[in-house]
Each structure stands twice: as C-alpha cells, then as structure tokens.
Amino acid sequence: MLKAKILNEQEIDKILRRLVYEIYENHKDFNELLLVGLWTRGVYLSRRIADIFLSEHGIKLVTSELDITPYRDDLYTKEKIPLKTTNLTSTQDLSVIIVDDVLFTGRTIRGAIEAIFDFGRPKKIELLVLIDRGHRELPINANYLGRYVPTSSKEDVKVRLKEIDNVDEVIILE
Ligand code: 5GP
Ligand code: MG
Numbered sequence: 001m002l003k004a005k006i007l008n009e010q011e012i013d014k015i016l017r018r019l020v021y022e023i024y025e026n027h028k029d030f031n032e033l034l035l036v037g038l039w040t041r042g043v044y045l046s047r048r049i050a051d052i053f054l055s056e057h058g059i060k061l062v063t064s065e066l067d068i069t070p071y072r073d074d075l076y077t078k079e080k081i082p083l084k085t086t087n088l089t090s091t092q093d094l095s096v097i098i099v100d101d102v103l104f105t106g107r108t109i110r111g112a113i114e115a116i117f118d119f120g121r122p123k124k125i126e127l128l129v130l131i132d133r134g135h136r137e138l139p140i141n142a143n144y145l146g147r148y149v150p151t152s153s154k155e156d157v158k159v160r161l162k163e164i165d166n167v168d169e170v171i172i173l174e
Contacts, residue, residue, distance in 0.1 A: 001174055006149055006157075009168035012130070015146040016045070019128055020052045022144050027095065030059045032123070034094045038112055039067040042100035044163045045130060049099065064088045071111030092120030097144070101159040103129040106140035131170060133157050 007015070027033055037046030043065045050061045066086045098112050113125055128144035133151040149172070151157060156173045160166075 003155065003172040003174045005169065005171050006131070007147065007170040009162075012146075012168050012170070015130065016048055017052055017056070019144045019146065020049055020056060023049075023097065023128075024053070024057055024059075026143075029095075030061060032094050033061055034091065034096050034122075035061055035063040036088065036096055036098050036112070036116065037063060037065050038098065038100040038108065039065060040164065041159050041161055042098075044161045045101060045128075046099040049128070066112060066115055068108060068111040068115050071115050086115075088116075088119050090120045091116050091122045094120075094122050095124045095126070096122045097126045097128055099128045101130050101161075102157050103127070103132045103140070103142055104135055106136045106138035109140050110138055130159060131157055 023033075035046040035050060037043035046063045046065070050063050053059050053061050064087055066088060096116055098109060098116070100108065100112075103109065109127060116122060116125060126143040127140070129142045130146040132142055132145055132148045134148075135151070135153060147170075149157065151172065152174075154174060158169075158171050158173055160169050160171075162168050
C-alpha cells in the first residue's frame with residue numbers, strides 16, 4: 001500500500017544537479033575520478049550524474065558498473081562467485097564514488113568497497129546515494145546524500161527511474 005510519495009521527477013532532477021555540484025566543489029582532478037554505479041538503479045543514477053556533469057561543467061567523467069551480489073556477507077555460500085556484471089578495469093590510485101539508489105544496512109556498500117579493492121588500491125572512496133532510509137548495521141554514511149527518509153523496517157522504498165520503470169519517482173510502500 002502506498003504510504004507516501006517522497007520525490008517526483010523534478011525533485012529527483014534537482015537533487016542530482018545539487019549532488020553534481022557538491023562533487024564538482026569537492027574534487028579537483030576529474031581525470032582520476034571514477035563513478036561506480038551499483039546494479040541496478042545505481043548504474044542509471046551514475047549515468048545521469050555523468051550526463052549532468054558534462055552539460056553543466058563540460059567535464060566527461062568515467063563511469064563503471066558493478067553488481068556486488070557475490071560480495072554480500074549474507075549470502076548462503078561463503079565461496080566467492082566471480083563478478084557477473086562489471087566493466088571495472090582498475091581502481092588503482094583513483095578517487096572512486098560509489099553510486100546507489102538506497103542506503104539501508106550498509107552491507108551492500110561494504111561489499112562494494114571490497115570489490116573495488118579487488119581492482120586496485122584507490123586513493124579515496126566516497127558514497128553517493130539518492131535515499132538514506134536508516135537502519136545502519138555498519139559504520140557507513142553517504143558523502144553525497146539526496147534525501148534522508150526515516151523508515152520502519154517493514155516499509156519499502158520504491159525508487160523508479162525512467163530508464164527501466166518508465167517513470168521517475170520515489171515512494172514508500174507499507
Ligand atoms: P543494504 O545493503 O544497505 O542493506 O541495502 C542497500 C541495497 O539494497 C541497495 O542496493 C538498495 O538498492 C537495496 N535496498 C535496500 N532497501 C531498499 C528499499 O527499501 N528500497 C529499494 N529500492 N532498495 C533497497
Ligand atoms: Mg540495489
């Protein structure tokens with residue numbers, strides 16, 4: 001059941017533009033910056049951020065995609081399955097910004113950090129998320145945050161993006 005509409009298309013776009021500006025303000029060398037979008041919706045968000053960066057600042061950022069499922073600590077198997085979906089080559093000496101839609105316990109991001117280290121020693125890793133819904137189980141926070149949305153653990157945040165969902169919106173279901 002729909003509990004609340006959090007963001008519409010214009011609000012998502014406004015937030016992404018602000019986050020682009022924050023990244024622009026915090027970084028100097030954009031040649032060594034790498035956006036890593038987490039499958040699925042983090043990938044689309046990272047591409048939008050790169051598009052806005054190019055149109056607003058004339059700078060082309062490098063983007064990569066990563067499916068961190070094999071790195072999750074709550075998988076039944078302890079065996080590390082090879083990464084299915086990544087086009088990451090090297091993270092050596094790069095400033096990496098992980099991009100995801102929703103931050104919850106933080107376990108996905110922990111896995112993403114581990115995966116990124118498997119591709120080299122980055123100079124720095126930061127995190128950008130559209131929604132932080134609380135309930136962290138690890139000491140992980142976003143450097144670039146769209147919106148903090150306190151939720152109960154029963155609720156589900158739906159992030160819908162035009163690229164795959166035909167609409168841009170964030171809603172809470174309960
Ligand atoms: P965590 O690993 O922090 O517990 O969960 C974050 C990951 O699970 C993210 O990749 C995110 O896409 C997904 N996730 C967790 N909770 C939600 C939620 O309420 N809504 C959506 N859309 N994704 C969630
Ligand atoms: Mg996800």
